[in-house]
Amino acid sequence: MTAPEAEAFFIRLDENRYAPTEHTRGPWDAAAQHAGPPAALLGRALEERPGARTDMRLARVTYEILRPVPIAPLEITTTVLRAGRGTEVVEAVLAPAGAAPVMHARALRVRTAAEPGPAVARGPLVRAPSECAETPFFGVPWDVGYHTAMEARFAEGSWQDRGPATCWLRMRLPLVAGEAPRALDRVLVAADSGNGLSNVLDFGRHVFINPDLTVHLHRHPVGEWVCVDARTSVDAAGIGLADAMLHDEKGPTGRSAQSLFVAPR
Numbered sequence: 542m543t544a545p546e547a548e549a550f551f552i553r554l555d556e557n558r559y560a561p562t563e564h565t566r567g568p569w570d571a572a573a574q575h576a577g578p579p580a581a582l583l584g585r586a587l588e589e590r591p592g593a594r595t596d597m598r599l600a601r602v603t604y605e606i607l608r609p610v611p612i613a614p615l616e617i618t619t620t621v622l623r624a625g626r627g628t629e630v631v632e633a634v635l636a637p638a639g640a641a642p643v644m645h646a647r648a649l650r651v652r653t654a655a656e657p658g659p660a661v662a663r664g665p666l667v668r669a670p671s672e673c674a675e676t677p678f679f680g681v682p683w684d685v686g687y688h689t690a691m692e693a694r695f696a697e698g699s700w701q702d703r704g705p706a707t708c709w710l711r712m713r714l715p716l717v718a719g720e721a722p723r724a725l726d727r728v729l730v731a732a733d734s735g736n737g738l739s740n741v742l743d744f745g746r747h748v749f750i751n752p753d754l755t756v757h758l759h760r761h762p763v764g765e766w767v768c769v770d771a772r773t774s775v776d777a778a779g780i781g782l783a784d785a786m787l788h789d790e791k792g793p794t795g796r797s798a799q800s801l802f803v804a805p806r
Contacts, residue, residue: 549718550578550690550730557586558616558638564714565612566686568679568737573609575687576644580604580754581716581729583617583633583646588725590619590631597629597650599725603755605645613637627652662760664792668696670709670766676700679744690714691730696768698738706738707770724762728787731767732756732797736783739771748806749773749781751799756787758795766790769797779803 551559559582567575588599615635623630628651635644678688679700690713698706710731715722733754742749768788775781781801787794 549715551582551716552718553720554614557618558614559717560614561610561612563612563685564687564690566683568681568686568688570609571683572612574612575733576604576606576610576751576754577687577730577733578716579610579615579635579644580646580733581726582615583635583644584648584725584729585716585723586617586619586633587631587646587648587650588723590633593631594629594650594652596655597652598761599758600649600651601755601757602646602648602729604753606643606752606754607641607645608643610635610643611637615643622647660760662792665788665790666786666793667707667768667770667788669790670694670711670768672696673709676708700738703741703743704739705770705772707768708734708738709766709768710734711765711767722765727765727767728758728762728794729756731769732785732787733799735769735771735785735797736773736781736799736801738769739773739783739785741773741775742803746806747803749775749801749803751783751801753800754797755799756795756797758787760794762787762789762794763791764789773801775801775803 565574565578619633633646634642636642673694676693676695681688692711694709696707716726769785771785773783781803783799785797
């Protein structure tokens with residue numbers, strides 16, 4: 542791989558196969574990806590599979606993160622589970638070559654109106670990214686990864702502070718080498734960060750792993766920045782929920798939710 546090719550989260554090998562670069566690396570395991578980049582890759586496959594209807598838009602996607610996603614070549618397969626006049630349900634599966642799947646995504650796509658109707662939505666609710674200082678990620682034991690491929694600016698909270706947090710995130714790199722980022726790429730790369738942003742427990746003493754992620758979008762996002770306004774709740778039994786409102790600079794675009802497995806390290 543040449544240096545220019547590496548300046549992306551993934552390199553396309555063929556129509557359905559991709560090679561992740563070191564920019565996908567998560568903060569906990571040098572051999573595993575942060576779930577944001579593969580979530581975005583599956584989201585793109587759901588929207589852009591051959592024969593996909595152009596009059597439909599993703600309204601909801603739920604990911605099952607079955608096991609850590611390796612930094613190794615990956616293949617995507619898509620299946621239409623239900624096709625209707627107004628909605629469809631599509632599934633995408635991500636797997637290393639010859640191995641069991643590591644992530645499933647199931648999306649609801651909804652037909653868009655032929656003529657614009659009345660929009661009912663709130664305007665900006667958080668400080669704009671231009672009003673917030675860039676914030677380095679918390680300490681990560683390797684030099685390159687998701688933490689260096691994303692720019693973060695907190696409107697409220699920080700990586701070190703516990704409790705609710707509001708953070709603008711922006712991709713420094715395209716999702717796929719040589720291909721311009723899409724609006725959906727930007728949202729799905731960022732949405733899986735809610736539990737890390739709004740952590741309520743000591744990173745060094747606890748793990749809080751999200752085995753799933755659901756994203757609802759009522760409006761197609763615009764611009765480079767995605768804001769994740771996140772809150773985390775944890776029960777004494779070790780089950781938690783990270784719930785976030787998603788924004789662009791025009792205002793709210795939807796929500797994300799992550800179930801959490803919480804345990805001592």
